[in-house]
Amino acid sequence: MPHFGGNSIMKITIAEAGNHAGKEVTIGAWLANKRSSGKIAFLQLRDGSGFIQGVVVKSDVGEEIFQQAKSLTQESSLYVTGVVQEDSRSPFGYELSVTGVKVIAEAVDYPITPKEHGTEFLMDHRHLWLRSRKQHAVMKIRNEIIRATYEFFNEKGFSKVDPPILTGSAPEGTSELFHTKYFDEDAYLSQSGQLYMEAAAMALGKVFSFGPTFRAEKSKTRRHLIEFWMIEPEMAFYEFEDNLEVQEQYVSHVVQSVLKNCQLELERLGRDTSKLEHIQAPFPRITYDEALKFLHEKGFDDIQWGDDFGAPHETAIAESYQKPVFITHYPTSLKPFYMQPDPERGDVVLCADLIAPEGYGEIIGGSERIHDYELLKQRLEEHNLDLDAYKWYLELRQYGSVPHSGFGLGLERTVAWISGVEHVRESIPFPRLLNRLYP
RNA sequence: UCCGCAGUAGCUCAGUGGUAGAGCAAUCGGCUGUUAACCGAUCGGUCGCAAGUUCGAGUCUUGCCUGCGGAGCCA
Known part of the structure; x- marks a missing residue:
């Protein structure tokens, strides 16, 4: 397992990611959404300063971390460690090549799903x-x-x-x-x-x-x-x-x-x-x-x-x-x-x-x-x-x-x-x- | 306050008098570049509340509640 929040890895915000290209960093974030297949998972991360996509590749991180990433729930809070990569496929310009994930608090059944909702429901939430x-x-x-x-x-x-x-x-x-x-x-x-x-x-x-x-x-x-x-x-x-x-x-x-x-x-x-x-x-x-x-x-x-x-x-x-x-x-x-x-x-x-x-x-x-x-x-x-x-x-x-x-x-x-x-x-x-x- | 529209699964909706439905979410499985990902399966219901019409009401009638859109008033 990689280390989290230790002395060797800098804790940054998503907005600062561009200043740390190629370096391994830790981001405190919430999971806005995720998509996954058998061997790769995409974590949509947000921390208030911005949004960034975390990419988890099974062959890079191993079975245990990959399964953990796949089972994360929407809006759980996390410390995500990874290497900042410049990537033209991202609207933000950067992605995070994930090396480790630590769950701070799991969110169960987050009400606002990534689908359409009515005004009353959204205003209640x-x-x-x-x-x-x-x-x-x-x-x-x-x-x-x-x-x-x-x-x-x-x-x-x-x-x-x-x-x-x-x-x-x-x-x-x-x-x-x-x-x-x-x-x-x-x-x-x-x-x-x-x-x-x-x-x-x-x-x-x-x-x-x-x-x-x-x-x-x-x-x-x-x-x-x-x-x-x-x-x-x-x-x-x-x-x-x-x-x-x-x-x-x-x-x-x-x-x-x-x-x-x-x-x-x-x-x-x-x-x-x-x-x-x-x-x-x-x-x-x-x-x-x-x-x-x-x-x-x-x-x-x-x-x-x-x-x-x-x-x-x-x-x-x-x-x-x-x-x-x-x-x-x-x-x-x-x-x-x-x-x-x-x-x-x-x-x-x-x-x-x-x-x-x-x-x-x-x-x-x-x-x-x-x-x-x-x-x-x-x-x-x-x-x-x-x-x-x-x-x-x-x-x-x-x-x-x-x-x-x-x-x-x-x-x-x-x-x-x-x-x-x-x-x-x-x-x-x-x-x-x-x-x-x-x- | 007035006019109009709506209320059915956690969410968004279909169902116009005859066995309660779909997509998403959730759960399980599959998939190496996804962008609301996709594919298969499972789970999921006091049809806003009350009364009435009818052999039979989610569906028709009346009242009430709640919300949405607009008007008036204003920034």
């Missing part, structure tokens, strides 16, 4: 489903998007600021909030950190947040989660147009980073990368009025000025562009109280939604914020909001108010779009859905 090649690839892309986000904002001089998750008042009156108790008081789970980020921008200039948000909406579509993650930048002295430029640069940077650093993952997902390659700033912009005219020309007669766009409308608009498209200057009545009116037209606000291509819907909502104290107070009253609860927010306009803008990007929709997965439930490790709180 989400804790195991994450191990599959496709889900692994989506999680790696999610991680790359997060990494590229920090990189982008750090390079641009932003500071990361963390708004609270437990809040006493509703940032927006529209969405349903999760209610909880804060000792004897009522409290709500945050559905946006924006108002706090505005305060932070007055302290630190350019800031961004990255955290979970909660919407108790009975939404049941491929674009909705109950708990999802948002990136919310807020910038002092940035006006409407400055805001759009940050957004298109940020989204472009994220897409290009994934293209550069996640090639294997995109390939494994079968993503058509040609549709991502030209995602470069600037992005097209159309106003709400222009979008409405376009929709009427397309034959949508179910919508008139002052109505919000539905999913079919957004998709129709997105389909006529190769890039994400900004829809700007929505009617004031459709948008939250804090958005700055267009100085040339009081009935629309300086806002923009960014609609992703290929039917993934709105990935960003943003606007210039009202910085005039009297106007903001008036809007709060118009929306029947409690002035006491918003006292601190109004004070931002009393002490050195400046023009400022910001936006919120929905991480899961962005992951789903870039990965090309159909549903946002696959773009977060443990999705919280209308009828699912477990696992």
